[in-house]
Amino acid sequence: MTTVIETHNLAKSFGRTRALDGLDLSVEEGEVHGFLGPNGAGKTTTIRVLLGLLKADAGTASVLGGNAWTDIEEIHRRIAYVPGDVTLWPNLTGGEVIDLLGRLRGDLDKDRRALLLERFDLDPTKRCRSYSKGNRQKVALVAALASRAELFLLDEPTAGLDPLMEAVFSDVARELKGEGRTILLSSHILSEVERLSDRISIIRAGRIVEVGTLDEMRKLHTTSISASVRGLAPSLDTMPGVTNLTRDGRLIRFSVDADNLDAAVAAVAVAGVDSLVCEPPTLEELFLSKYEGGVR
């Protein structure tokens, strides 16, 4: 498998603010790669560096085998982009903007454009100044998704979309993945990333703090268990790997890491179980665990 995006030790400062601080990001061909982080973690800065809009102070960034800063024409021919903050030319219609961006990219696909307009239920004859936020987002999405790009850089692509349109977007993203395209999906909406991504990179204060598949990440983290038990299961109190233990009458709740899951479940079983709920860590919990104590 080839690597489509590869950055090494990327750094970028704006004045005294260090936006990127040694960022190593790697995206493989054909995957949907979730790029997770809260506001201000450096997601948009990273994407701007990948697009050659910003010049990194240090480190390297390669996109589709080319240098992100110097090989712009070659790279941009093969990528499509949805900016995080979509602003459109107020006096052009949505249709005009979609066609403009398609032509500038060099691969306007009329059939696909028509199909996407229909799926996203977008009226292309309105002036951009009269579109709502969600409709502006749709214009940017149709413009990008109608292309035959190999790599899609999507910066919070579903911001402002209603749940129905979010579902349409997810379908289209899956279709693209099925065709072997690569998607870098930047977001702080965890459910979306969870639903679509093969692998996830979590960014914090300009650094990637964790990379892996959702399954791999879950293995590294705790499972939460709540059980209604007849006994007390006292061995849980001293068991390594068990945290957040609470007892409320017969209800017992705790979290346990993957290595001790076996022993913990056994301890509960010994006490006699009436009911047992076992939840794998949600992405939310993975995410929060990376952010405990706030941003450095």
Place this chain on the structure above:
Amino acid sequence: MTGWRGLVRLAWRRDRIMIGVVLVSIWLLSYYSAVAVPTLYSSSDQLVAANAAANASTGVVAMYGHIYDTASVGGVAANKVAMLDFLTMAFLVIAIVRRHTRGEEESGRFELLGATPVGRLAPLGAATILAVVTAVVSGLVTIPAVIAGGWPVGGSVLFGLAQTGVGLSFVALTSVAVQLSSSYRVCGAWIFGALGVTFVLRMIGDVSWDRAAGVVTWLSPLGWAQQVRYYDGDRAWPLLLPLALFAVALPVAAWLQSRRDLGAGLLPDRLGPPTGRIGTPLGLAWRLQRSGFVGWLITYVILGALFGAIVDTIGGLMSGPASEMLRKLGGVGTFNDIYLTLIGVIAAFGATAFGIGAVMRLRTEESSGHLETVLATRVTRLRFFASHALIAFVGSTVLMAVLGLVMAAAHRTGSSGYWREASPAFAHLPAVWVMVAVALVAVAWLPRLDWLGWAILAGVVLLGELGPLMGLPSWVQKVSPFAHTPKIPVEAMSWTPELVLTAVAVALVVAAAVGFRERGIPVT
């Protein structure tokens, strides 16, 4: 109007630097103009002669107005500085009112305010109040400034109040204009168009002051202010006209505002084409700048025809002694030649303004976030840069060419030769290019100081118009590129400065292109 106090404070907080800088400039300009007069004319004979000469030149009258009493102490200096003050005041109040009404509405920030207990009319009211206070303060402080400079008290009071009157007139007109369209730009086109029309009306009125056509002056708020005749007859009653306009226009604006939806204009947005044909950065740049350029082009065709048509009336406007005086003062060239030279310089300032405006569009594309989307396609920075730069350079060049060619064509009888009369417009092109290139450098290297282009143009215009009057040292006056282009047909054509300026412009464009290619985008 509930909540207007808070909105006035917000508007003042956002505009205080702009307002402060402009007002101080007006005051200093007025003061130094008054101070300069005694140093220019040592005797009252010289003053009368200078005023007579100014009256004799249609170009001067067309720009600054006619002097009714040639013994006027203010005279040509007061007329000049008054017109500059008036225009500055008009631009300032237009900016204040437009920014805090339609500008806020289009950006969507009003929605945020609209959800708070703020009255429907509060934004319009707050913008108007800030602009009116600005106009009043500016006029009132100008009065002691020119008195301190040595001008008579009575005339000075009227001089300051006339400036306030211009402010009130344009507050009134702008408050209506911002109701017309849902687009900030279109509203701007309406009000700046109105400013242009009022200027042309008073220009026609001044040039034909002693004939029936002179009455059109009374259709123009700028004309009303001039007709106060500070130092030149001193009459206060025309000051009532701006008040009357204000009293009529503001209720109209309030009525329009209270009837329409937030964010809407009087004219609804029409649906547009579902598909587009724009496919290149140049095509996009042209589409964005097209309407602006066409407006300028129409203006320049009309002005060219107008300027050309009135060349011959100059002779009729001049009395025998006045023409004799002008010959003695000017020394070279015929009156027609002096007039053509003047028109060439003024038109060059206008074309430069178009060019800088076109350059600034490149910058707003960046700050509004559009540029990011465009550069994510295979469009390179240089191509994007070049397309807007091309429109700036070609556009300003076309404007000058059209003005020269139309003016020469409109001057039929008594022409000293078609090309000879068309060429003054072309002679200043290299200076225009240098100015546009400077604006490009500012946008490329100092994007946060992108207004430098405008500031430098304002400085150059002031140097050209007031430098000689204020007796600035010649090296200061030579900073302006327009000081180097030959003033044909009064002066002989000389190619050296033209070529040097062109080379400077080219070098600046290259420097700007390098800067734009290397810096981070977007800088907001």
